[in-house]
Amino acid sequence: MNTTLDRAAVDVLLANWTGAYTVPSRALYPHQWSWDSAFVAIGLRHVSARRAQRELESLFGAQWADGRVPHIVFDPAAAPEGYFPGPDFWRSTGHPASPAVATSGLVQPPVHALAAWLTFRADPAQARRRGFLPRLYPRLAAWHRYLATRRGVDDLVAIVHPWESGMDNSPAWDDALCRVEPTPTHGFRRRDLLHVQAAERPTDTDYGRYVRLAGDYRDSGYADRLADAQFVLLDPMVNALYAASESALADIAAEIGEDPRPHREVAERASAALVARLFADGFCHAYDVHERRLDRQRTVAGLTPLVVADLPVAPALVKSALGDHFRLGRTALPPSYDLTGPAFDPDRYWRGPGWFNTTWLVWHGLTQHGELDHAARLRDATLTAARQAGFREYLHPFTGEGRGATDFSWTAAVVLDLLRTAP
Ligand code: 9WN
Numbered sequence: 001m002n003t004t005l006d007r008a009a010v011d012v013l014l015a016n017w018t019g020a021y022t023v024p025s026r027a028l029y030p031h032q033w034s035w036d037s038a039f040v041a042i043g044l045r046h047v048s049a050r051r052a053q054r055e056l057e058s059l060f061g062a063q064w065a066d067g068r069v070p071h072i073v074f075d076p077a078a079a080p081e082g083y084f085p086g087p088d089f090w091r092s093t094g095h096p097a098s099p100a101v102a103t104s105g106l107v108q109p110p111v112h113a114l115a116a117w118l119t120f121r122a123d124p125a126q127a128r129r130r131g132f133l134p135r136l137y138p139r140l141a142a143w144h145r146y147l148a149t150r151r152g153v154d155d156l157v158a159i160v161h162p163w164e165s166g167m168d169n170s171p172a173w174d175d176a177l178c179r180v181e182p183t184p185t186h187g188f189r190r191r192d193l194l195h196v197q198a199a200e201r202p203t204d205t206d207y208g209r210y211v212r213l214a215g216d217y218r219d220s221g222y223a224d225r226l227a228d229a230q231f232v233l234l235d236p237m238v239n240a241l242y243a244a245s246e247s248a249l250a251d252i253a254a255e256i257g258e259d260p261r262p263h264r265e266v267a268e269r270a271s272a273a274l275v276a277r278l279f280a281d282g283f284c285h286a287y288d289v290h291e292r293r294l295d296r297q298r299t300v301a302g303l304t305p306l307v308v309a310d311l312p313v314a315p316a317l318v319k320s321a322l323g324d325h326f327r328l329g330r331t332a333l334p335p336s337y338d339l340t341g342p343a344f345d346p347d348r349y350w351r352g353p354g355w356f357n358t359t360w361l362v363w364h365g366l367t368q369h370g371e372l373d374h375a376a377r378l379r380d381a382t383l384t385a386a387r388q389a390g391f392r393e394y395l396h397p398f399t400g401e402g403r404g405a406t407d408f409s410w411t412a413a414v415v416l417d418l419l420r421t422a423p
Pocket residue numbers: 024029033034035036071163165166167168192
């Protein structure tokens with residue numbers, strides 16, 4: 001049974017491999033996406049350590065001179081009308097810091113150092129032969145320096161667009177987005193609705209707001225003047241991954257003979273700030289920097305700080321995961337948003353459906369904190385969900401019916417990791 005699932009997951013990753021990286025979905029997302037590639041590497045490392053390394057190397061090949069890792073790297077050979085907003089919208093190649101290849105100017109959650117460390121550990125001898133970590137480490141360090149210096153708010157890092165959270169349509173952004181004047185729909189042409197039903201995607205009004213914010217950021221020259229930006233939020237998942245990836249950077253530094261201590265210090269400060277700033281009532285919430293307040297809604301991002309080792313509030317997060325808001329182990333996949341919350345929608349993108357990558361983060365976090373029974377149950381439920389629905393982008397959290405794209409790369413990758421990582 002598991003052999004069939006394993007084979008099918010490998011087939012999806014092979015089918016979506018372009019020769020240098022893996023597209024998230026051939027139809028809906030025909031380019032390279034930043035955090036998708038990190039999850040893909042985590043799965044791909046079990047099939048081909050070399051290919052997993054290449055996945056990360058090709059992404060970092062498009063790193064900007066200022067250290068940012070763009071959220072999309074466009075395939076010059078792909079049809080320009082295949083995805084909106086495409087290269088014409090971002091106009092990255094006119095920017096002095098951008099690489100030759102066209103990219104977006106936004107970023108995504110920093111899972112990369114964690115993925116690089118896990119990829120290294122899959123086959124250390126082979127990685128050492130290829131000089132994988134010595135070559136990638138300076139780029140990973142520059143990426144984290146970009147976050148700390150250009151996006152730093154105290155010891156945490158801010159996002160300036162919902163797309164930067166990876167959970168684009170999360171209800172946690174609704175209040176801040178209300179202040180953004182949407183670009184009228186006649187000003188752009190959505191491509192996503194050619195592939196996925198409208199009820200499973202963001203509304204036109206929300207899309208108009210994404211386009212406005214991205215256009216304003218582009219027109220500022222991607223300048224990161226946080227005081228002037230309309231949308232400046234501290235997201236618990238971005239910051240949890242930042243802290244966990246700084247710890248991974250420390251491990252990487254130690255492996256290649258660099259000093260791990262500065263990375264450990266950043267990780268400790270980020271972890272302490274995450275708890276001090278974002279934790280309240282047993283949960284981690286998003287914080288609006290301009291409004292100086294927490295958004296008290298609960299999203300699965302608030303459970304992902306479990307990926308941070310030695311997190312003092314881990315027991316409270318496990319309790320919240322098991323309670324009525326997320327019912328861990330009692331749904332097909334953990335929902336992306338509070339099951340009892342006012343904005344809960346089981347079908348719409350990031351407003352309720354379960355996602356495999358965030359589930360993997362919760363599973364990884366439970367494992368890290370020694371919650372092995374909960375982790376095992378979550379793993380079994382996730383594999384059952386994949387067996388029933390296939391490698392869909394997201395699922396109805398109760399029925400487990402597939403939603404969004406099919407043959408989705410990170411779904412296949414994290415399923416493969418769950419299958420190949422012995423419980
Ligand atoms: C915008 C590729 C990406 C993921 C994001 C997910 C979705 C894009 C979109 O797809 O976002 O970046 O067009 O909706 O929200 O997390 O990286 O899979």
